[in-house]
Amino acid sequence: MDTLLKLHQVRHAYGKQTTINYLSFDLEKGEIGCLLGPSGCGKTTVLRCIAGFEPLTAGEILLNGIMVSCANFSLPPEQRRVGMVFQDYALFPHLTIAENVGFGLHRKSTVERTQRVSDLLQTVGLTEAANKYPHELSGGQQQRVALARALAPNPDLLLMDEPFSNLDISLRERLSLEVRDILKNQHITAILVTHDQDEAFSVADVIGVMHQGKIMQWDTAYNLYHRPANRFVANFIGQGVFLPGKVLAPGKIETELGILTEHIYHQCESDNEICHIGSEVDVLIRPDDIVYSNESTSQAVVMHKAFRGAEILYTLKLPTGRTALSLISSHHNHAIGEKIGIKLEADHVVVFKR
Amino acid sequence: MHVNNEKYSTVEEKNSDISRPFFLLKHKVSIWRLIPFLVAALVFTPVIVVFSSFFMPANEVWQHLVETTLSSLLINTFWLSVGVIAGTSLLGVSLAWFTAVYEFPGSRFFSWALLLPLAIPAYVTAFVVLGLFDYTGPVQTSLRIWLGSELTWFPDLYGRGGVIVVMTLAFYPYVYLMARNAFLTQGKRLLEVAQSLGLNRRQGFFKVALPMARPWIVGGIMLTLMETLADFGTVAVFNYDTFTTAIYKAWFSMFSLPAASQLASLLIVIVFVLIIIEQQFRLRMRFAETKRSARAGGILLSGWKAKAASFFAASVLFFAFVMPIMQLGIWAANSLLQSFDQRYLEFLLHSVLLSAMATVITCFIAILLVYAVRLHSDILTRIAVRIATIGYALPGAVLAVGIFIPFAWLDNQLNEWLSLLFQIETNLLIQGTLGVMLIAYMTRFLAVGHYPIDSAMQRITRNIDEAAMGFGLSGWAVLRSIHLPMLKAGIFTAATLVFVDVMKEMPITLMTRPFGWDTLAVRIFALTSEGEWEQAALPAVTLVLAGLVPIILLMRQTDK
Numbered sequence: 001m002d003t004l005l006k007l008h009q010v011r012h013a014y015g016k017q018t019t020i021n022y023l024s025f026d027l028e029k030g031e032i033g034c035l036l037g038p039s040g041c042g043k044t045t046v047l048r049c050i051a052g053f054e055p056l057t058a059g060e061i062l063l064n065g066i067m068v069s070c071a072n073f074s075l076p077p078e079q080r081r082v083g084m085v086f087q088d089y090a091l092f093p094h095l096t097i098a099e100n101v102g103f104g105l106h107r108k109s110t111v112e113r114t115q116r117v118s119d120l121l122q123t124v125g126l127t128e129a130a131n132k133y134p135h136e137l138s139g140g141q142q143q144r145v146a147l148a149r150a151l152a153p154n155p156d157l158l159l160m161d162e163p164f165s166n167l168d169i170s171l172r173e174r175l176s177l178e179v180r181d182i183l184k185n186q187h188i189t190a191i192l193v194t195h196d197q198d199e200a201f202s203v204a205d206v207i208g209v210m211h212q213g214k215i216m217q218w219d220t221a222y223n224l225y226h227r228p229a230n231r232f233v234a235n236f237i238g239q240g241v242f243l244p245g246k247v248l249a250p251g252k253i254e255t256e257l258g259i260l261t262e263h264i265y266h267q268c269e270s271d272n273e274i275c276h277i278g279s280e281v282d283v284l285i286r287p288d289d290i291v292y293s294n295e296s297t298s299q300a301v302v303m304h305k306a307f308r309g310a311e312i313l314y315t316l317k318l319p320t321g322r323t324a325l326s327l328i329s330s331h332h333n334h335a336i337g338e339k340i341g342i343k344l345e346a347d348h349v350v351v352f353k354r
Numbered sequence: 355m356h357v358n359n360e361k362y363s364t365v366e367e368k369n370s371d372i373s374r375p376f377f378l379l380k381h382k383v384s385i386w387r388l389i390p391f392l393v394a395a396l397v398f399t400p401v402i403v404v405f406s407s408f409f410m411p412a413n414e415v416w417q418h419l420v421e422t423t424l425s426s427l428l429i430n431t432f433w434l435s436v437g438v439i440a441g442t443s444l445l446g447v448s449l450a451w452f453t454a455v456y457e458f459p460g461s462r463f464f465s466w467a468l469l470l471p472l473a474i475p476a477y478v479t480a481f482v483v484l485g486l487f488d489y490t491g492p493v494q495t496s497l498r499i500w501l502g503s504e505l506t507w508f509p510d511l512y513g514r515g516g517v518i519v520v521m522t523l524a525f526y527p528y529v530y531l532m533a534r535n536a537f538l539t540q541g542k543r544l545l546e547v548a549q550s551l552g553l554n555r556r557q558g559f560f561k562v563a564l565p566m567a568r569p570w571i572v573g574g575i576m577l578t579l580m581e582t583l584a585d586f587g588t589v590a591v592f593n594y595d596t597f598t599t600a601i602y603k604a605w606f607s608m609f610s611l612p613a614a615s616q617l618a619s620l621l622i623v624i625v626f627v628l629i630i631i632e633q634q635f636r637l638r639m640r641f642a643e644t645k646r647s648a649r650a651g652g653i654l655l656s657g658w659k660a661k662a663a664s665f666f667a668a669s670v671l672f673f674a675f676v677m678p679i680m681q682l683g684i685w686a687a688n689s690l691l692q693s694f695d696q697r698y699l700e701f702l703l704h705s706v707l708l709s710a711m712a713t714v715i716t717c718f719i720a721i722l723l724v725y726a727v728r729l730h731s732d733i734l735t736r737i738a739v740r741i742a743t744i745g746y747a748l749p750g751a752v753l754a755v756g757i758f759i760p761f762a763w764l765d766n767q768l769n770e771w772l773s774l775l776f777q778i779e780t781n782l783l784i785q786g787t788l789g790v791m792l793i794a795y796m797t798r799f800l801a802v803g804h805y806p807i808d809s810a811m812q813r814i815t816r817n818i819d820e821a822a823m824g825f826g827l828s829g830w831a832v833l834r835s836i837h838l839p840m841l842k843a844g845i846f847t848a849a850t851l852v853f854v855d856v857m858k859e860m861p862i863t864l865m866t867r868p869f870g871w872d873t874l875a876v877r878i879f880a881l882t883s884e885g886e887w888e889q890a891a892l893p894a895v896t897l898v899l900a901g902l903v904p905i906i907l908l909m910r911q912t913d914k
Binding site for chain 1 (some may be wrong): 540543544546547548549550551552553554561565568633
């Protein structure tokens with residue numbers, strides 16, 4: 001596969017405040033990448049650097065193997081063939097939907113433009129809205145127009161800045177899948193920025209978790225959840241708690257919920273420093289790692305419960321006073337304050353040095 | 355049980371009646387319904403009076419005017435409008451664009467300083483420019499000495515060009531303010547969209563920023579145009595005849611009020627066309643409204659571009675504000691011993707007194723209107739308020755005529771009745787009193803006072819009233835402890851704006867003042883019509899200082 005976009009040791013600052021700190025990643029042609037992180041982590045700034053709106057203070061950005069940004073050069077945004085969908089959509093309020101979508105086709109002939117606009121409107125399912133104005137459309141429709149407008153000039157790369165954050169939850173889920181289908185059908189390479197994990201998981205092929213201007217891990221959703229590279233990712237992605245443990249032997253860790261023997265994430269095997277015998281570690285326990293067991297000797301008190309339909313997410317107080325989360329089938333409906341038997345049943349667990 | 359319940363509910367009803375604000379009591383509601391219509395009628399009377407004279411049979415003076423000056427009035431007004439529109443939009447839009455989008459040396463400073471010329475009444479800039487640049491002024495005199503010859507190439511100031519330049523310098527801030535607001539609300543965001551769609555910045559300006567800002571720019575131009583048409587002082591100083599000066603002459607030189615009124619009716623037709631256009635664009639402005647996006651600093655200009663931008667902004671600021679202020683300062687200092695006397699203090703006192711009275715009346719009526727709409731915001735009431743606040747578009751000269759005529763008629767009626775009944779000869783019972791003048795001021799500046807109070811009131815949601823009543827506060831207590839404190843800032847802004855506007859107002863004061871009520875503005879008119887620039891400087895400086903107050907208020911608002 002060809003690398004379409006390459007960021008190498010990119011640095012960016014507003015005055016003295018560093019916003020992106022030596023950040024690198026590659027994106028293959030046709031892939032949908034995602035920058036995921038809490039607000040203020042610099043993810044939008046990365047997007048703006050790629051689009052060419054922000055100058056770099058160090059590092060370089062390559063598009064199709066051509067350098068477009070470095071410390072003292074920046075190809076103007078209009079020459080990059082990079083499309084962008086903005087968080088507030090930024091539709092032109094004085095133009096109709098068709099005019100908005102056709103705006104980037106100003107060099108094309110009228111016939112070509114009309115054809116392309118109607119094709120795109122069909123793709124996003126807004127053919128009837130062609131002659132309406134943006135304020136006459138709902139939020140979801142405006143979002144689709146913004147997407148169609150960005151796609152119209154056939155950009156090499158599409159950037160989307162929190163594209164679904166202004167929509168309500170049910171629409172957000174539906175539209176994010178729709179957008180993924182559109183992008184995949186048209187073989188478009190894209191980067192999405194979001195703070196919403198579910199959105200990232202449902203749209204992106206590869207996700208970079210960002211924190212303080214750095215990428216903490218650039219990986220698939222599966223690996224981010226099951227094989228977090230560090231504590232930040234482990235905490236940020238999914239739910240879970242850290243239980244302290246002690247390494248008894250390679251692949252054998254004692255915790256307050258019993259001894260873990262199998263399926264310990266390979267990181268522990270390869271990294272001797274963390275896992276030599278006797279060292280203190282933290283074990284990441286996800287809610288689905290703790291199961292209900294009547295006959296178990298481990299007992300925990302129900303502190304909170306959140307009904308989730310098929311399951312109930314219990315917050316449990318362990319005998320040592322630590323809390324743990326457990327996702328238990330909602331047939332087992334326990335009252336708050338009740339003592340229940342639990343046991344660890346992990347396919348594999350992640351271990352970090354304490 | 356059932357009986358008890360009923361008893362309880364009647365007690366509650368009674369209580370709720372007591373706890374209603376006084377203005378919500380059912381039997382008093384009718385008067386609040388009437389108020390907007392009464393005010394609208396009062397404001398609209400002069401319009402109808404003037405407009406009806408459009409259809410009046412031609413009299414001799416009018417015939418004379420039509421034959422001699424009418425065509426030149428129309429031509430003068432047309433070219434003046436065209437010139438001022440071109441000048442203000444060129445200066446206003448370009449300066450707004452530079453300060454809203456780019457960063458260059460001094461851009462922060464210029465972004466507010468470029469509003470300062472609003473503090474100087476156009477007629478003051480006018481006489482300063484004349485005093486500086488006419489044949490005997492310091493510029494031409496020193497050039498003659500320096501070059502040792504007559505300046506045959508020096509442009510004639512007393513022409514169309516001079517008036518246009520002065521009005522452009524005085525009025526460009528209206529366009530600047532509106533356009534800048536539009537460019538800031540669009541943010542850089544839409545420019546970036548254009549760039550991401552393959553347009554460069556210049557194309558982005560012409561294809562996105564400018565078309566999107568059009569409603570605001572046209573709004574600014576309309577304001578400018580209304581000021582231009584309403585202007586009396588500037589054109590009077592330049593001897594450039596327009597409708598306002600013609601109205602004045604017809605009335606006070608030819609003593610024909612009907613002719614003045616017929617001239618006014620022509621002007622009012624033009625103004626109404628403008629109002630309709632403005633309303634159209636105001637509607638569009640609402641559509642185009644977007645959230646003000648956070649500004650992470652403008653695009654940094656460097657090299658000659660930055661220098662050129664700074665130089666451009668600095669020269670506009672120099673000619674529109676710094677130069678007039680400096681010259682006024684010099685003249686005022688030179689003439690201080692002569693001008694600062696008993697009479698100056700008298701003019702100042704008159705100005706302040708009149709402004710204060712007009713402010714109290716205007717703000718009081720504005721508050722009544724705002725409350726009336728809060729109680730009944732049906733469409734008829736809102737139309738009435740719209741009509742009641744139309745005065746900002748009516749030139750002072752037109753209003754003066756339109757208000758004077760009905761009062762003169764009333765006076766005549768009264769006179770007839772009184773002489774018939776009591777054999778008393780009373781001349782001029784109402785006309786020539788302060789009342790006429792104050793009504794004229796109120797009519798002209800009600801919109802200025804209404805807007806800040808109205809927006810303050812709109813910030814008090816009905817939920818706030820209900821929350822207060824939920825705590826058991828009575829109607830008067832709600833008014834005192836919730837509404838008045840929350841309206842205070844709005845009333846203060848309104849009062850400041852009205853006060854200063856009345857102080858600067860020239861034609862209404864000139865035409866309707868009672869004998870002996872000369873103000874600073876009237877004094878400036880008298881002195882400048884005799885070319886006494888230096889003597890006029892002290893009153894002018896006083897007006898400029900007063901004019902700075904609302905500008906500072908405005909700047910603090912736009913900064914937020």
